[in-house]
Amino acid sequence: MRIHFIAIGGSAMHNLAIALHKKGFQVSGSDDVIFEPSSSRLARYGLLPEKMGWNPDNIRPDLDAVILGMHAFTDNPELLRAKELGLKIYSYPEYIYEQTKDKLRVVIGGSHGKTTITSMILHVLNYHKKDFDYLVGAQLEGFDTMVKVTAEAPVIIIEGDEYLASPIDRRPKFHLYKANIAVISGIAWDHINVFPTFEEYIQQFDLFINTIEPAGKLIYCQTDPVLNNLVNKSIAPVEKIGYSIPEHEIVHGITYLLPEHTALNVFGDHNLMNLSAAKLVCLQLGITPEGFDAAISSFKGAAKRLELLSSRGNTNVYKDFAHSPSKLKATIEAVKSQFESRKLVACIELHTFSSLNKNFLLQYENTMDMADEAIVYIDEKTFEHKKIEPFNNLDVQTAFNNRKLQFFNDALQLKTYLMNINFNNTNLLLMSSGNFGGLDLVKLARELNT
Structure with a gap:
């Protein structure tokens, strides 16, 4: 497969480019500016563009796909050439789905806690040596890249952002993954430049619920009144599983899960809520409650999160x-x-x-x-x-x-x-x-x- 990335320097874009390169694809890319750490990571795999800037000659008729990043504009000369040649143009969430449509897809959505919940799930699966793919919004300890897409892994864990997919695709990213198992951590108005009213913002989560595959599962924070109301009204054909803060106690600045008295490295009601969501996902993936607790005790938190x-x-x-x-x-x-x-x-x-x-x-x-x-x-x-x-x-x-x-x-x-x-x-x-x-x-x- 020959793939070209327009705006390869983006956080998710450069990680996807590396993941596809590791999968054996022929990957090229362009951008007008690339900052660290994207620049060094791309260079390590021979994917850093020789020159900065856009060049229509990068777009050849033999390309199997062009992946368009949010950093590019709609009049980008490479995008215009790709359209002229009739090439298939994807946003990165579209291409993630394209590469994983035969896998079990777990999508973590919500206004807050997405990265932490996703990180907790990855940590637990990694602890138990499970084979999985992933897309997460932060660099995690023990993981070389923020994206992994392979042919073999039976499941992918995706952090599902509600921001727009690409300059020419105004759908929120998490609408495109078609989850088998979905999480919504809560709803608190954000991205007002795209969703100018709270009602419009809430609607995106209603639409997300309707993208879940039939007979899929929705794991949601039942203590969030806005979200709870939305889920209760939804007629989507999915199983709804609510969660809340687990039983715990704080002793000398350390939080313990009860009744097992499992010591945690993370703390705070919001992190305990994230832990509940991660545990429910892991149960669906075959991890026992005891196995989850054994793994989560060594979780130190996602980067830049407390x-x-x-x-x-x-x-x-x-x-x-x-x-x-x-x-x-x-x-x-x-x-x-x-x-x-x-x-x-x-x-x-x-x-x-x-x-x-x-x-x-x-x-x-x-x-x-x-x-x-x-x-x-x-x-x-x-x-x-x-x-x-x-x-x-x-x-x-x-x-x-x-x-x-x-x-x-x-x-x-x-x-x-x-x-x-x-x-x-x-x-x-x-x-x-x-x-x-x-x-x-x-x-x-x-x-x-x-």
């Missing part, structure tokens, strides 16, 4: 991917509940299109109330890049309904402020889908005054 950067004395510093209102609130509550006797300094960088929308910003009301000190950072360059009118201190305090909240738009000023806090018996939580203006968070964690 990742421990530093632990010294009675001070922990965590990094987390939280950015939406629901994720922010859940992450703060998790750290505060796990260490009730410690103060919590919580700092979030607002970085996404949704979070920088002045109307959507109101969704953050009271989300940081459990933090002893709340800090919001927005890189002033982000406003320039996204061509959005900047927020001021009052805008942010009003939206979060927190007059004590500290607001920064300069990374060095934020660092100086943090360095002057006494972190004795205090945890620091740094949350962002960005990079805090280029701050070295690991170095910062080590240098904090404790």
Whole structure:
């Protein structure tokens, strides 16, 4: 098979390109810019384009398929040539389905927890030496790539994003996988640039339920009222299996599953909820409850999800991917509940299109109330890049309904402020889908005054 990737440098795209190369396909690709770690990974397998930019001559009549990434525009010259030649053009989720339609497909959807649930399932299957393919949205410890597609594996575990499939396919990605077993972790409005109303956003999950193969299974969080209502109304011909927080206890900062008293490396109600979903999936895949518990006890968490950067004395510093209102609130509550006797300094960088929308910003009301000190950072360059009118201190305090909240738009000023806090018996939580203006968070964690 000869496959060409337009916009090969994307996170999922370059991993799929590597996976198909390993499968024995002839893979080529192009992009106008490729950042790390995509560049090094592609180079390692001889897949890095010799020149950056688009070239219609890359599109030959003998190509079996062209895979189009979101980074490309609809007037991309390579895309136009592919259309002119009548070649088959796929989005990457379409091609994942094409390669796995004879496998059992497990698709993890939801506004939050997708990566963690998927990672937990992969960890357990790997622990028990099961053969499986996967697509996950983060680089995981013990896994060489974020995508694996083989001819032999009988099952694939897919993290199903609700964002659009490609520039010419406006369907959400998770609609295209046609799950045999589906998970919905919860519904909290996101991607307002694509789904401008909450009703439109909810509809995507209703449509997702209807894409599940007949007689398939839907595993869902029954404590989410919006999701619970949606599932109860659905007439899709699927088995519905609800889950909630499992029985547990916290002793000296460690969470234990009950009644077996299984010690966990992860914590927080949201992670326990994710664990329940992962366990139900694994039961469907032939893992016993005892086998799941034995494996999950060594799960350390997905990258950037409550990742421990530093632990010294009675001070922990965590990094987390939280950015939406629901994720922010859940992450703060998790750290505060796990260490009730410690103060919590919580700092979030607002970085996404949704979070920088002045109307959507109101969704953050009271989300940081459990933090002893709340800090919001927005890189002033982000406003320039996204061509959005900047927020001021009052805008942010009003939206979060927190007059004590500290607001920064300069990374060095934020660092100086943090360095002057006494972190004795205090945890620091740094949350962002960005990079805090280029701050070295690991170095910062080590240098904090404790």
